[in-house]
Amino acid sequence: MANLLKGKKGIIFGALDENSIAWKTALKIKEEGGEFTLTNAPIALRLGTINKLAEACNAQVIPADATSETDLANLFTKSMEVLGGKLDFVLHSIGMSPNIRKGKEYGDMNYEWYLKTLDISALSFHKVLQASEKLDALNEWASVVALSYIAAQRAYPDYTDMAQAKAMLESIARSYGQRYGTKKKVRVNTISQSPTKTTAGTGISGFDVFFDFAEMMSPLGNASAEDCANYIAVMFSDYTRMVTMQNLMHDGGFSSSGITNNLIERLSR
Ligand SMILES: NC(=O)c1ccc[n+]([C@@H]2O[C@H](COP(=O)([O-])OP(=O)(O)OC[C@H]3O[C@@H](n4cnc5c(N)ncnc54)[C@H](O)[C@@H]3O)[C@@H](O)[C@H]2O)c1
Numbered sequence: 001m002a003n004l005l006k007g008k009k010g011i012i013f014g015a016l017d018e019n020s021i022a023w024k025t026a027l028k029i030k031e032e033g034g035e036f037t038l039t040n041a042p043i044a045l046r047l048g049t050i051n052k053l054a055e056a057c058n059a060q061v062i063p064a065d066a067t068s069e070t071d072l073a074n075l076f077t078k079s080m081e082v083l084g085g086k087l088d089f090v091l092h093s094i095g096m097s098p099n100i101r102k103g104k105e106y107g108d109m110n111y112e113w114y115l116k117t118l119d120i121s122a123l124s125f126h127k128v129l130q131a132s133e134k135l136d137a138l139n140e141w142a143s144v145v146a147l148s149y150i151a152a153q154r155a156y157p158d159y160t161d162m163a164q165a166k167a168m169l170e171s172i173a174r175s176y177g178q179r180y181g182t183k184k185k186v187r188v189n190t191i192s193q194s195p196t197k198t199t200a201g202t203g204i205s206g207f208d209v210f211f212d213f214a215e216m217m218s219p220l221g222n223a224s225a226e227d228c229a230n231y232i233a234v235m236f237s238d239y240t241r242m243v244t245m246q247n248l249m250h251d252g253g254f255s256s257s258g259i260t261n262n263l264i265e266r267l268s269r
Pocket residue numbers: 013014015016017019020021022040041044064065066067092093094095096120147148149192193194195196197198199200201202
Protein backbone atom coordinates (compact mmCIF):
# COMPACT_ATOMS: atom_id res chain seq x y z
CA MET A 1 0.00 0.00 0.00
CA ALA A 2 1.11 3.60 -0.44
CA ASN A 3 -0.43 7.03 -0.05
CA LEU A 4 -2.84 5.99 2.71
CA LEU A 5 -1.87 9.21 4.51
CA LYS A 6 -1.25 11.49 1.53
CA GLY A 7 -1.93 15.13 2.45
CA LYS A 8 -1.99 14.43 6.19
CA LYS A 9 0.28 16.32 8.58
CA GLY A 10 1.21 15.57 12.15
CA ILE A 11 3.64 15.28 15.04
CA ILE A 12 5.49 12.15 16.19
CA PHE A 13 6.73 12.07 19.79
CA GLY A 14 9.21 9.53 21.14
CA ALA A 15 11.64 8.33 18.44
CA LEU A 16 14.84 7.71 20.40
CA ASP A 17 16.68 5.14 18.29
CA GLU A 18 15.88 2.75 15.48
CA ASN A 19 14.24 0.25 17.86
CA SER A 20 11.66 2.82 19.04
CA ILE A 21 8.07 2.18 18.05
CA ALA A 22 7.88 5.88 17.08
CA TRP A 23 10.89 5.45 14.77
CA LYS A 24 9.26 2.60 12.83
CA THR A 25 6.01 4.58 12.76
CA ALA A 26 7.73 7.65 11.29
CA LEU A 27 9.16 5.53 8.46
CA LYS A 28 5.76 3.94 7.79
CA ILE A 29 3.91 7.26 7.76
CA LYS A 30 6.49 8.72 5.41
CA GLU A 31 6.07 5.70 3.13
CA GLU A 32 2.28 6.29 3.20
CA GLY A 33 2.67 9.90 2.10
CA GLY A 34 2.22 11.67 5.47
CA GLU A 35 4.31 14.67 6.55
CA PHE A 36 5.31 15.40 10.13
CA THR A 37 7.65 16.99 12.60
CA LEU A 38 9.61 14.83 15.03
CA THR A 39 10.02 15.66 18.69
CA ASN A 40 11.64 14.35 21.84
CA ALA A 41 12.94 15.65 25.17
CA PRO A 42 16.10 17.76 24.74
CA ILE A 43 18.24 15.18 26.60
CA ALA A 44 16.97 12.37 24.37
CA LEU A 45 17.84 14.44 21.31
CA ARG A 46 21.41 14.64 22.58
CA LEU A 47 21.70 10.95 23.48
CA GLY A 48 19.65 9.43 20.64
CA THR A 49 20.06 9.30 16.89
CA ILE A 50 16.92 11.16 15.80
CA ASN A 51 18.76 13.28 13.19
CA LYS A 52 19.31 10.15 11.13
CA LEU A 53 15.56 9.56 11.10
CA ALA A 54 14.86 13.24 10.38
CA GLU A 55 17.07 13.03 7.29
CA ALA A 56 15.42 9.82 6.08
CA CYS A 57 11.95 11.36 6.52
CA ASN A 58 12.81 14.90 5.45
CA ALA A 59 11.30 16.01 8.76
CA GLN A 60 12.17 18.88 11.08
CA VAL A 61 13.07 18.06 14.69
CA ILE A 62 11.53 20.35 17.34
CA PRO A 63 12.67 19.70 20.92
CA ALA A 64 9.96 19.46 23.59
CA ASP A 65 9.83 18.03 27.07
CA ALA A 66 6.32 16.57 27.01
CA THR A 67 5.76 17.60 30.63
CA SER A 68 6.31 21.30 29.80
CA GLU A 69 3.25 23.28 28.69
CA THR A 70 5.53 25.98 27.27
CA ASP A 71 7.49 23.46 25.17
CA LEU A 72 4.27 21.89 23.91
CA ALA A 73 2.75 25.24 22.89
CA ASN A 74 5.95 26.03 21.02
CA LEU A 75 5.96 22.59 19.38
CA PHE A 76 2.39 22.87 18.07
CA THR A 77 2.88 26.46 16.88
CA LYS A 78 6.14 25.66 15.08
CA SER A 79 4.80 22.41 13.62
CA MET A 80 1.86 24.27 12.04
CA GLU A 81 4.31 26.83 10.62
CA VAL A 82 6.69 24.21 9.24
CA LEU A 83 3.96 21.99 7.79
CA GLY A 84 1.85 24.89 6.55
CA GLY A 85 -1.43 24.35 8.38
CA LYS A 86 -3.34 22.48 11.02
CA LEU A 87 -2.55 18.88 11.89
CA ASP A 88 -4.30 15.56 11.23
CA PHE A 89 -2.43 13.17 13.54
CA VAL A 90 -0.37 13.05 16.72
CA LEU A 91 1.52 10.04 18.10
CA HIS A 92 2.32 10.07 21.83
CA SER A 93 4.97 7.35 22.23
CA ILE A 94 6.42 8.34 25.59
CA GLY A 95 7.15 6.37 28.71
CA MET A 96 9.65 6.63 31.56
CA SER A 97 9.71 5.62 35.22
CA PRO A 98 12.61 6.78 37.41
CA ASN A 99 11.58 4.10 39.93
CA ILE A 100 11.99 1.35 37.30
CA ARG A 101 15.23 2.89 36.08
CA LYS A 102 16.63 2.84 39.60
CA GLY A 103 15.40 -0.72 40.24
CA LYS A 104 12.97 0.24 43.05
CA GLU A 105 10.52 -2.42 44.21
CA TYR A 106 6.78 -1.71 44.42
CA GLY A 107 6.96 -1.72 48.23
CA ASP A 108 9.76 0.85 48.23
CA MET A 109 8.60 3.57 45.84
CA ASN A 110 10.20 7.00 45.84
CA TYR A 111 7.08 9.20 45.63
CA GLU A 112 8.81 12.13 43.96
CA TRP A 113 9.82 9.74 41.19
CA TYR A 114 6.35 8.16 41.21
CA LEU A 115 4.88 11.58 40.40
CA LYS A 116 7.48 11.99 37.64
CA THR A 117 6.43 8.65 36.16
CA LEU A 118 2.80 9.79 36.07
CA ASP A 119 3.72 13.22 34.69
CA ILE A 120 5.96 11.92 31.90
CA SER A 121 4.04 8.78 30.95
CA ALA A 122 0.39 9.83 31.44
CA LEU A 123 -0.29 13.47 32.33
CA SER A 124 1.85 14.52 29.35
CA PHE A 125 -0.88 13.01 27.14
CA HIS A 126 -3.43 15.38 28.67
CA LYS A 127 -0.97 18.26 28.25
CA VAL A 128 -0.51 17.38 24.57
CA LEU A 129 -4.27 17.29 23.99
CA GLN A 130 -4.93 20.48 25.95
CA ALA A 131 -2.13 22.35 24.15
CA SER A 132 -3.51 21.29 20.77
CA GLU A 133 -7.06 22.26 21.72
CA LYS A 134 -6.04 25.68 23.08
CA LEU A 135 -4.12 26.46 19.89
CA ASP A 136 -6.86 24.92 17.73
CA ALA A 137 -4.06 22.94 16.10
CA LEU A 138 -6.03 19.91 14.88
CA ASN A 139 -8.29 19.56 11.87
CA GLU A 140 -11.69 17.89 12.16
CA TRP A 141 -11.35 14.08 12.11
CA ALA A 142 -7.74 14.31 13.29
CA SER A 143 -6.52 11.18 15.09
CA VAL A 144 -4.47 11.17 18.30
CA VAL A 145 -2.91 7.90 19.49
CA ALA A 146 -0.92 7.03 22.62
CA LEU A 147 0.78 3.71 23.35
CA SER A 148 -0.27 1.63 26.33
CA TYR A 149 0.40 -1.77 27.85
CA ILE A 150 -1.82 -4.46 29.36
CA ALA A 151 -0.34 -3.79 32.81
CA ALA A 152 -3.09 -1.12 32.95
CA GLN A 153 -5.55 -4.01 33.47
CA ARG A 154 -3.41 -6.81 34.96
CA ALA A 155 -0.68 -6.90 37.59
CA TYR A 156 2.95 -7.42 36.52
CA PRO A 157 5.46 -7.51 39.41
CA ASP A 158 8.21 -5.43 37.81
CA TYR A 159 6.07 -2.86 35.97
CA THR A 160 5.51 -1.03 39.31
CA ASP A 161 4.32 2.59 38.96
CA MET A 162 4.12 2.36 35.15
CA ALA A 163 0.98 0.24 35.61
CA GLN A 164 -0.80 3.21 37.19
CA ALA A 165 0.59 5.52 34.49
CA LYS A 166 -0.88 3.31 31.76
CA ALA A 167 -4.26 3.08 33.52
CA MET A 168 -4.31 6.89 33.72
CA LEU A 169 -3.22 7.23 30.09
CA GLU A 170 -6.12 5.05 28.92
CA SER A 171 -8.54 7.01 31.11
CA ILE A 172 -7.34 10.32 29.63
CA ALA A 173 -7.98 8.92 26.13
CA ARG A 174 -11.61 8.24 27.09
CA SER A 175 -12.24 11.55 28.85
CA TYR A 176 -10.46 13.75 26.31
CA GLY A 177 -11.82 11.67 23.44
CA GLN A 178 -15.35 12.46 24.59
CA ARG A 179 -14.61 16.19 24.87
CA TYR A 180 -12.62 16.53 21.63
CA GLY A 181 -15.03 14.35 19.65
CA THR A 182 -17.98 16.50 20.64
CA LYS A 183 -16.19 19.79 20.11
CA LYS A 184 -14.15 19.12 17.01
CA LYS A 185 -14.66 15.55 15.77
CA VAL A 186 -11.11 14.70 16.88
CA ARG A 187 -10.48 11.02 17.73
CA VAL A 188 -8.41 9.92 20.73
CA ASN A 189 -7.35 6.30 21.32
CA THR A 190 -4.69 4.21 22.99
CA ILE A 191 -3.10 1.13 21.43
CA SER A 192 -2.10 -1.55 23.92
CA GLN A 193 1.00 -3.09 22.37
CA SER A 194 2.72 -6.48 22.94
CA PRO A 195 6.07 -6.47 24.77
CA THR A 196 8.55 -5.03 22.27
CA LYS A 197 12.36 -4.98 22.37
CA THR A 198 13.05 -1.24 22.71
CA THR A 199 14.96 0.91 25.23
CA ALA A 200 11.83 1.46 27.36
CA GLY A 201 10.75 -2.20 27.07
CA THR A 202 14.02 -3.90 27.87
CA GLY A 203 14.60 -1.51 30.81
CA ILE A 204 12.04 -3.50 32.82
CA SER A 205 13.61 -6.33 34.79
CA GLY A 206 12.38 -9.77 33.75
CA PHE A 207 11.47 -8.37 30.30
CA ASP A 208 12.81 -11.41 28.41
CA VAL A 209 10.62 -13.75 30.47
CA PHE A 210 7.39 -11.88 29.91
CA PHE A 211 8.28 -11.33 26.25
CA ASP A 212 8.61 -15.13 25.84
CA PHE A 213 5.51 -15.79 27.97
CA ALA A 214 3.43 -13.35 25.86
CA GLU A 215 4.77 -14.98 22.70
CA MET A 216 3.54 -18.37 23.90
CA MET A 217 0.20 -16.95 25.10
CA SER A 218 -0.57 -15.19 21.81
CA PRO A 219 -2.03 -17.30 18.99
CA LEU A 220 -0.40 -14.96 16.47
CA GLY A 221 2.76 -14.38 18.53
CA ASN A 222 3.87 -10.97 19.79
CA ALA A 223 3.15 -7.95 17.63
CA SER A 224 6.43 -6.33 16.52
CA ALA A 225 7.21 -2.60 16.44
CA GLU A 226 6.70 -2.71 12.65
CA ASP A 227 3.25 -4.30 13.12
CA CYS A 228 2.45 -1.52 15.59
CA ALA A 229 3.57 1.11 13.07
CA ASN A 230 1.19 -0.39 10.49
CA TYR A 231 -1.70 -0.28 12.96
CA ILE A 232 -0.95 3.34 13.88
CA ALA A 233 -0.92 4.27 10.17
CA VAL A 234 -4.41 2.77 9.82
CA MET A 235 -5.56 4.63 12.95
CA PHE A 236 -4.34 7.88 11.37
CA SER A 237 -6.16 7.13 8.12
CA ASP A 238 -9.74 7.94 7.14
CA TYR A 239 -10.60 4.21 7.32
CA THR A 240 -10.99 4.48 11.12
CA ARG A 241 -12.95 7.73 11.32
CA MET A 242 -15.54 6.42 13.77
CA VAL A 243 -13.08 4.82 16.21
CA THR A 244 -12.55 6.89 19.33
CA MET A 245 -12.21 6.65 23.15
CA GLN A 246 -10.92 3.07 22.81
CA ASN A 247 -8.05 1.10 24.23
CA LEU A 248 -7.21 -1.07 21.22
CA MET A 249 -5.47 -4.36 21.94
CA HIS A 250 -2.61 -4.98 19.51
CA ASP A 251 -1.16 -8.13 20.98
CA GLY A 252 -1.60 -11.15 18.70
CA GLY A 253 -4.56 -12.34 20.79
CA PHE A 254 -2.75 -12.36 24.16
CA SER A 255 -5.45 -10.44 26.07
CA SER A 256 -8.20 -12.89 25.09
CA SER A 257 -6.25 -16.08 25.74
CA GLY A 258 -6.73 -18.07 28.96
CA ILE A 259 -4.00 -20.54 28.08
CA THR A 260 -2.67 -21.87 24.77
CA ASN A 261 -1.63 -25.34 23.61
CA ASN A 262 1.87 -23.98 23.33
CA LEU A 263 1.95 -23.22 27.08
CA ILE A 264 0.15 -26.45 28.02
CA GLU A 265 2.81 -28.47 26.19
CA ARG A 266 5.55 -26.42 27.78
CA LEU A 267 4.18 -26.79 31.31
CA SER A 268 3.18 -30.49 31.02
CA ARG A 269 5.48 -32.80 32.91
N1 LIG B 1 8.47 -1.69 24.48
C1 LIG B 1 7.42 -2.28 24.99
O1 LIG B 1 7.44 -3.45 25.42
C2 LIG B 1 6.10 -1.53 25.04
C3 LIG B 1 4.90 -2.26 25.17
C4 LIG B 1 3.70 -1.55 25.25
C5 LIG B 1 3.72 -0.15 25.21
N2 LIG B 1 4.91 0.51 25.08
C6 LIG B 1 4.91 1.98 25.08
O2 LIG B 1 5.35 2.46 23.83
C7 LIG B 1 5.81 3.80 23.99
C8 LIG B 1 7.15 3.97 23.29
O3 LIG B 1 8.14 3.22 23.94
P1 LIG B 1 9.23 2.35 23.17
O4 LIG B 1 9.03 0.96 23.60
O5 LIG B 1 9.26 2.67 21.71
O6 LIG B 1 10.59 2.82 23.87
P2 LIG B 1 11.58 4.06 23.63
O7 LIG B 1 12.46 4.07 24.83
O8 LIG B 1 12.22 3.95 22.31
O9 LIG B 1 10.61 5.33 23.64
C9 LIG B 1 10.24 6.04 24.82
C10 LIG B 1 10.39 7.51 24.47
O10 LIG B 1 9.90 8.37 25.52
C11 LIG B 1 10.69 9.56 25.43
N3 LIG B 1 10.56 10.41 26.61
C12 LIG B 1 10.91 10.10 27.90
N4 LIG B 1 10.70 11.19 28.67
C13 LIG B 1 10.21 12.18 27.87
C14 LIG B 1 9.81 13.52 28.11
N5 LIG B 1 9.85 14.08 29.32
N6 LIG B 1 9.35 14.25 27.04
C15 LIG B 1 9.30 13.71 25.80
N7 LIG B 1 9.66 12.44 25.54
C16 LIG B 1 10.11 11.68 26.56
C17 LIG B 1 12.09 8.96 25.31
O11 LIG B 1 13.06 9.92 24.96
C18 LIG B 1 11.85 7.91 24.24
O12 LIG B 1 12.01 8.45 22.95
C19 LIG B 1 5.84 4.05 25.51
O13 LIG B 1 4.65 4.70 25.89
C20 LIG B 1 5.85 2.64 26.05
O14 LIG B 1 5.38 2.56 27.39
C21 LIG B 1 6.09 -0.14 24.98
